[in-house]
Amino acid sequence: MSSYPPSGPPPKTTLRQRLADLRGPAVPPRPLDARALAALAANPGCGRRALLDGAGVDKTALAAALGSPAAFGQSQFAIVRGNSFEARVKDDGGAALLRLVHQHLGTGAEPPGAGARVPDLTAAGPEGRAARTALALREATAAGAWTLLDHPMLALEVAGTPAYLEPDAVVVHPDGRWTVVEIKSFPLIDGSADPAKVGAAARQAAVYVLALETTAEKLASAVVGHTVLLVCPKDFSNLPAAAPVDVRREHSVTRRQLGRLTRVEDLAAALPEGLSFDPARPAEELTEAVSAISAAYAPECLAACELAFHCRERARTADEVTALGRSVRGELGALTTIGKALAAAAGGGDPDDPTSAALHHAARLRAEALEASACPS
Ligand code: SF4
Incomplete structure (x- = not known):
């Protein structure tokens, strides 16, 4: 017969429940994407971002509730233009895209013929899609034929949190190589583009390469290319042009930095019970909650994190020299x-x-x- 109140220690809250409490009861978890992982890798000393991203907190809503809304992100117009360019690049079974991959990274392979393989990757949920992608990669490698994986789903565990990542495309070469393709809407003018934008695309692509490698580990015949293909509009037209980008440096930096991140359960365990980042809570309460986790503000945060204005304000108020830059x-x-x-x-x-x-x-x-x-x- 059970007694009330129950004897012994109270039941431990599971990590999943703890993270849900941190987000707020009505807030769905925000999945980690390659952009967020690249930003985490750029500032691995920031426990604040590591915890908020690991818990799936909506940082855009949190920043607005704190009274310091984020001021970056793509405009609706840029998103629509980017989507329409990507659709054009992948039109006709991805023929133009595969031609570009062959032209820049084909290394002597036969050009892709008409009707190259484009497997169906639909499945239920991110885990199902990641499993479907892994199977398609295996089949394409065994077939030894040009194959385009349109929006595959890749799984990568980061600091104890599973992340599901969706590159624009992955191409399997006849020799079993896998190449990440990033499609961006900024122009390639005379073969070169804005270095800051290319750098951001390279950091993002490096995260995809890392995730692809975890899938490739199980397949002896697969090789993940460390040169990705960046596809952009040529000059100011809507025609696709491409440039290979060597991401070896970004790949090794990202792998090292992501490996240094503290596990989300360790960060969550250090927080007081009842603490929450629910954007529905009052600003003063949220300010206190956010202050409970250590941050590592630097001016670079302004281009990479939704909480940058809030953290900058706190760093300036605290007179911290980090507000002047990492150097x-x-x-x-x-x-x-x-x-x-x-x-x-x-x-x-x-x-x-x-x-x-x-x-x-x-x-x-x-x-x-x-x-x-x-x-x-
Ligand atoms: S803005 Fe704040 S939370 Fe975001 S990375 Fe910088 S210090 Fe961390």
Whole structure:
């Protein structure tokens, strides 16, 4: 017979329930995508982003509820234009896309003929689609024929959280190589594009390459290419053009950084019970909740994270030198606030600290130079 109240320790909340409580009861989990993983890899020291992304918190809604809405993301017009360009590139069974892959990365293979393989990848849910994709990759590799996988689903576990990623396309070559294809709507002008946009596309593609490798591990005959194909509109037309992009550097950086992320359950376990990021809660409560997780703000966050305005404000309020940039933070060593750095420059720092001494010396030189320029002899 059971007794009430029950004896012994209370039942432990499961991780799934804990993460749902953190998101809020009516908030569906936001899946991790390649863009989010690339941003996480760029700032692995930020526990705040790692936890919020791992728990599937809607950071856009959270930023708005905090009173600091995110100011980046594609406009509706850009999304529609991008979708229509992608549809054009994949028209006619992906003939134009396969021609571009053969032209740039074909390495002596026969050109893809009419009616290349485009397997059906539909299945229920992301897990079903990932399993269907793995099967299609296996069959295409065994067939040794040009095959286009349109919007395959790839699985990758990151810090204990499964992520399902959807590249624009993966092409299987007749020799068993797999190539990631990224289709973007920014133009390739005379064969080159905006380096910042190409860099962002390369970081995103590197995440897809990592995910493909986990599938390829089970297949001895498969080789994942570390050169991806970027397909963009040629000049200012709507015609597709392509450029191979070597992502070896991004691949190794991303793999190393994602491996350094703290597991989401460890981050969640350190939080007080009852804490929630539900956007329906009052702004003061949310501010307190967000402050409970350590962050690593840097100006680069402005282009990569929905919470950037909020974190920048907090970093400035706390006088943190990180608000001035990661390189400044690195140079200043133990001087973690702007106030401490200014005090050191004025001669009030630790005399045994070489950074304080260097700052004071630089400030003296500057003052002397200003004095000399003010009174020419
Ligand atoms: S904006 Fe804030 S939460 Fe996002 S990565 Fe930067 S510090 Fe972390």
